[in-house]
Amino acid sequence: MPTQVILYYSTSSSAISITYSCAAGYHVNPPQPVVRLYSACERRVYLNQYSDGSGWAYCVNPWTASSIPAGYQYPGRVAVGAVAVC
16 A cells, blocks of 8 residues: 655656655645645645745645646645645
8 A cells, every 4th residue: 555645847848756754744845836635645735935844734635636726836845734625
């Protein structure tokens, strides 16, 4: 069973991915823009506007792939949260 969070971001020439553990915690200043996120674990994942978790938040449910709306593609933090849904 996969246990990872995969974040897809784009550059001028290609789409690239980075993988994070499903352990609860956060990662600041992810590559941007984030265009897709796949939570392959039982935890919800938040994109937060600022690295301290303030500002807007966009939540992706466990076991879900989500295209990220344009207004949320430049997060300051990726937070792997509780074992729960958004």
